[in-house]
Amino acid sequence: MDLRLSLSHITKSYNSKVVLNNCSIAFERGRIYCIIGPNGSGKSTLLRISALLEQADKGEVIFHDGDRRLYGSIELRRRITLVFPKGGLFNTTVFNNSAYGLSLRKIDRKDIKKKVEAVLKGVGLFDKMNQNALTLSSGEAQRLALARALALEPDILFLDEPTASLDPGSGIIIENIINNLRKKRHMTIIMATHNLFQVQRLADEAIFLYNGEVVETANVKDFFKNPKDERTLQFINGEIIY
């Protein structure tokens, strides 16, 4: 139950263009990490590699449970999950989308129903349970993608811009959900976001990714008050764009 992740010297290229360059980060359990950086800096790629959806060219994605190192087995993969910023919903009802991961885990139908209903209530989609997921608005779709991951109660949750399509009120509801996951379940949350206010509201630690390199990773207060790297300061002042 004490799953921890660390990235060691992760390097990744697409078509010989380096997208991640020697990234090392150790994530502690039960904290919220916000990854920020300009468009194309490699945030989504870093999340996909961390969530074992893609392989790095060099370096290691290391999971530990206590002292025991875990490798990329299905058991390990079922303790982590990533929520994509958009897409990936299945052409079936909202309920079936949320139940998919649970049914893979051979959980019995009654419990699935209970869990699904609870998470859908949490994201305000309880009324749309029988609607086809592909007909949801983009904000609803994003909330469903989150709900479907939450139903699995992962130890580590990766979120790629989880509030990008949400209206301000819904954004706050989702932030509260994320906050509670850490507080009540001691879940580790690693998320990419462009909203610096959100980082200040939610994060314990902030990570600044620039051109595929981890420029700075620090406690969120220090990160905004005394950034060590000049580029971090420029970024939070809105002076660095892609």
Added chain:
Amino acid sequence: MEIIFAGLQQAIYLILAFDRELYSIIFLSLKVSGSALLLAALIGLPIGSLIGLKRFFGRDFIISLLNTFMGLPPVVVGLVFYLILSRSGPLGFMGLLYTPWAMVIVQTALAMPIVAALSHSSIIGVDDIVRKSAITLGATPAQAALKVIMEARYGIMAAIIAAFGRVTAEVGAILIVGGNIAGYTRVMTTTIALETDKGNFELAISLGIILISIALCINILFHFVQKRGIVK
């Protein structure tokens, strides 16, 4: 003109009177086409799924091959199977030529590439993020593949319906390997072809009407499936 009306009248009579010859032809047609379709789906779907989901050496070649076979003239296919199944051919010892089985085999050969090629294209049409989502929700690679196939289900159903269309409309190939033997290998299309030739229009026209009705049903089904597949 008179001939047509007389034929039409006779045809309606034959249909409504449940004429034995007529209905045995219809049933054999449906049996042959149905079996061929089932076999084509059982062979074509795994092939379509495999080339849709996996990247391997020779895959592009198989796709081109299937696309070619999809449009092959049925008479040519019929000829090839005639040579294979005829007494001196490699499978001649099985004695299948001029039996309904020969017709099933040749129609399977015609329908299978359609099922495989069209189900392949609907599977590759599924965004890779669907597979990734299944994986990150805890699917094994095989379970994720199944999910992708499930997402392509309407396209796959359309592929099977298209194959059914080809099979029911087909005449050249089954004529060659089946021989149009009355009461044994006579099916709707071959009867129409030959009875028209002989000037016996009643049977030909009644079968034509039934064939058109079946085609219409297939197309209504086709439309319905496609409409269901398009959400939004």
